[in-house]
Amino acid sequence: MTAYDKVRTARSTSRPTTQDYIASMFTGFIELHGDRRYRDDEAIIGGLAYLGDKPVTVIGIEKGHDTIERMRRSFGAPEPEGYRKALRLMKQAEKFRRPVVCFVDTSGAYCGIGAEERGQGQAIAENLMEMMALRIPTVSILIGEGGSGGALALAVSDKVWMLENAVYSVISPEGCASILYKDASEAPKAAESLRLTAEDALSLGVAERVISEDGIGTEDFYGRLAEELYGELEALGHETDLPGTRYQRFRAFGR
């Protein structure tokens, strides 16, 4: 598979989305809505759930399944309100000392007049700052597209995992190609250069683990992932200085 094949796979509408992971890996999900400032952004889902016997806060970017739902969810492109809702739920998790699990799947933060008016940049910046300091375990799993700052805003975590065909990039290969080669059709070439596959992220230290997609969407697949996640949260629960370790994790890039 070329890098661009992976990009196409990551974008495929037949892939499981956040709500599938929530429904299959957790029990007793209670969705919580809204950023308490302006509105509820349906591009991000969040709430309370049990992972086994463990109460956790689960948050994820949701692209939706059919066309109508996808439109309602802005195709998984969050507005500032989505990021503010996510941060509200993370702070709530910190207050009640439960871990946070994030699912990331977005081509990027929403691009629009309203998003700019309501401070898209500020909303992402605040998440980066605040996630770094959370005193509870955080794990982010990239399940499809990891589009730049819009993905990072839910991925400043203790551990970052990526599905085998998920991608993570600072810019879309099309965007990169149209800037570098003045031709978006050169995207496959750009995808190669950007080193955006899960394996690349692993070798750069950006991700800790690549999740095999064998049997993706089956009960077995979710069961295996839930088990690994449970183990990880247990281990992180014994850490004494999570914010310090998390800072050093990100501090190491480009030192």
Added chain:
Amino acid sequence: MALRFTRKPENELEKEGRSLEPHAGETEYVCPNCHRTLPETTLDDNQWVCSCGHHFRISARRRIRMLTDEGSFSELFASIESTDPLSFPGYQEKLEKARKASGEKESVVTGTARIDGMEAAIFVMSPEFMMGSMGAATGEKITLLFEYATERGLPVVGWTVSGGARMQEGLMSLMQMAKTSGAVKRHSDRGLLYITVLTDPTTGGVTASFAMEGDIIVAEPGATVGFAGRRVVEQTTMESLPRDFQTSEFILAHGFADIITPRGDEKRMIAELLRFHGGQA
């Protein structure tokens, strides 16, 4: 041409007796706003602000000279420069060109300086270096500066100029957003002051990280400040954009900047803010 020197002075710049006539061999600049041609010395005398109000983009060193006490700047982390972490095609040549064009090793200059006698850690981004794009070295210098300031209890003043993340460094560039934000947070949690000055243009990954994380956000008039690029927004939404879309005035009106300060008043304003927060000369 002759007309320019005989007509009545029509703006402050001329009224104050500054000549519009260039010295021999002097470079002239055309104001992108009013299209007036201005000799370099005239611009120098006016902090590179045209009489029409347009704030020219200026190099990091010029800004440091203009806005900090004479001779007080002491550079830190000057040896840090971009590597090519992904072996990205064509990047080495691009870096070479940027270094030549700017005379800098990276897109940000970091150090300490006094402003009206008060010491601060400062970073100033450079428009001449790939339009201030954020590579790993940019993020590293800014992070080191915040760590330095945190250890010594210094305030940080940062001037931002950036087209955003540097795509040739891929994920390593993206991670700088998280890294710098973490360093800002630690500085902030120590109760220390961070002032950002948004200058033209401040966009993308820099807006979505340390540019928007200041305790006090100052913006230069008319600067472009936003997250997504204007053309991208236009193409995505197919709507006509408000005239002042993504300007300093726009973000102030929407609640994302504290003050708009013209460059001529910038040093006084920053000094006031430093003094208010306990700065001592």
